[in-house]
Amino acid sequence: MTDINAVLGAADRALDQSLDRLFDLVRIPSISTDPAYKADCRRAGERIVADLSALGFSASLRDTPGHPMVVAHFEPKDASAKLPHFLFYGHYDVQPPDPLDKWTTPPFEPQKRTGKDGVVRLYGRGTADDKGQLLTFVEAMRAWITATGTLPIKATILIEGEEESGSPSLIPFLKENKAELACDAAFVCDTNMWDAKTPAITTRLRxxxxxxxxxxxxxxxxxxxxxxxxxxxxxxxxxxxxSKLHDKNGRVTIPGFYDGVSDLPKEMKAQWGKLNFSDKKFLKEVGLSVPAGEKGKGVLEQVWARPTAEVxxxxxxxxxxxxxxxxxxxxxxxxxxxxxxxxxxxxxxxxxxxxxxxxxxxxxxxxxxxxxxxxPATEIAETSPLIRKTAQGLKEEWKRDTALIGSGGSIPIVRYFKDILGMDSVLVGFGLNDDALHSPNEKYNLTSFHRGIRSWVRILAAIGR
CATH class of the missing domain: 3.30.70.360 (Alpha-Beta Plaits)
Structure with missing residues (x-):
């Protein structure tokens, strides 16, 4: 059995080089929504292909009607048919940086700065969404290959270049390459931790x-x-x-609206209750104080596990x-x-x-x-073996129980993987609520990047057992 400490040590020693690779990628203004940056989007994809190829992946840039996709495969030598095969997804495109006058430093000139609170942060467009996130699993794989010469799993990597502009090429690409991309499951690294010290897996998407x-x-x-x-x-x-859409208790009055809606399992309600979430603080931060949703349901349950009708x-x-x-x-x-x-x-x-x-x-x-x-909504069973293994890997790194959380929004790629490729997804990310995604001064904490890499090292070990 591989000494996991040897792989973690390789990741730690290479942190400066990992940061260099992140900053090189951030310097490329891969803005997918603006045709003026078409060549830059391609350049970002080419850089990722070159890095993966140098690691021993069979990597290529695949053209689409829009921006190209990166597809890469790694199969360990003498891999048995029983060795699990997982897909890892991210996106290299970014949001426009406007308004430019609100940035402290230029958006495509990444910087590492230490705040007055002693926290080291990485600034630049894409540091968190999603270049820093996707590089956490790429750099973890680099550490495995550096320390052992191989990976504990079969890996396929899919990095798209249109996520920030609606992914118009994604569905056709998945359908056309279904046989090549279908795996045991997918890992998506484009989500958040619960807080700066508590890792999380998102299991519910509305x-x-x-x-x-x-x-x-x-x-x-x-x-x-x-x-x-x-x-x-x-x-x-x-x-x-x-005015008739809701009754006095906040429930939607459309006939049949709640068909298919189940009560939140007691175990999940108890787990969410341990997250020390403040409903009052949640509302106060946006200038409100009186809960307006379904009576008897807390904020987390309303946002993660209940349907809504909004004007x-x-x-x-x-x-x-x-x-x-x-x-x-x-x-x-x-x-x-x-x-x-x-x-x-x-x-x-x-x-x-x-x-x-x-x-x-x-x-x-x-x-x-x-x-x-x-x-439709997506729910991944919190009791699945893959969720449990991933949660254990995260716990080993962060020394805290992994929070199994929901999301009030939607992540379409998860549904596409299920409907087109027939596989569930595990959503693991290391972003924080204050990362200013899509806003000026986007940042990614150095801890998120470094310990994100270490987390993936442990997750790869866990899911490869």
Whole structure:
């Protein structure tokens, strides 16, 4: 059996070189959403291919209609058919750095700085999202190969270049290369720790479906003095409709909305209760104090394990300076539904539209925008052997129990891996809430990077046993 300390020692000794490789990658402005940076995106992919090839991977840059994908494979010599095979995913593209005047140092000139609190931080666009994160597993593999000449698993690496611009090429690429990319499971390194000292695995991701409605009353805007009263006002109709979406206890009133929603298991509720999360502080940080969701459900349960119906925008009538006495012809609203458990996005959409139509009087009509099919929630069993092995590897490094947490948002790649490649994902990351992702002065703590590498060394050992 390999001495894990020898691999950890190799990672520690190479930390300065690992930082150099991170900074070299951060210096490339691989902004996928802006066509002006197309060559830089390719250059970032080429750099990763070169580094992986030098490590002994069979690595290549694969062209797509957009930015290229990095695909790399490593199979240990004399590997048995029983040796597990895992895919590791990240993305080399980054968000635009605007507004530039808010950066303390230039976004593509990475720096290591020690704060007044003594914490060493790495600054630059992509240090956390996702160049620093993806390099934690690459540098861990480097340490394994340096110390032992091989890896304890078969590894496939997929690094895309369009995550920050909606991944338009990803689904076709996965379908076209299904046989090559399908593995026992995938590891995604694009998530956070619970806090700076507590590692986490994200096991729950909410799904989402969205809609937009337009209610039309009179064929033109009307003078409210001449028509106010007898004429149907679309804004009043819309307001009444939206006000009926929730009952006095915060539950969504759409018939069938909770079909497929299960109560949170007692074990998970107890585990989340040990995270010392403050509902009061959570609301206070955004200028609020009174919980507004489902009564009897704490913030973590609401955000990680309960569905929602939210109104994201309302407009209609006159919105300029001063007043204009009109009854508008049209009123509009945008809505999103966050989904959990086995809720079906299309059933939710159909149920909402039936609910909305029933609230519209005869003199008005309602129309719905076409927004696509949405995506269901993803839940990975916290009791799975792979989750347990990963959690143990993290605990060995951080000396704390690994928090099994949820996410209020969605990570589409996890669903794509499940639906297209037929494999579950394990979400492990070392980001922190104050990393300023997508904002000026993005940073990644040196501890996140260094101990992230060490964590992956241990995880590779655990999942290769």
């Amino acid at each position: 799904g989402m479906v969205k809609d937009e409605i337009t209610i039309t009353g009179p064929r033109v805007d009307l003078h409210s003095g001449a028509y106010g009263g007898p004429a149907a006002n679309p804004l009043r109709v819309l307001s009444k409709l939206l 994201n925008g309302i407009w209609g009538g006159y919105n300029g300076a001063g007043t204009k006495t009109v009854i508008p012809s049209e009123a509009h609203a945008k809505l999103t539904f966050r989904l959990v458990g086995k809720q079906n996005p299309q059933k939710i959409l159909k149920a909402f539209r039936a609910f909305a139509k029933a609230e519209v009087p005869k003199d008005c009509k309602i129309e719905f925008a076409a927004y696509g099919s949405g995506s």
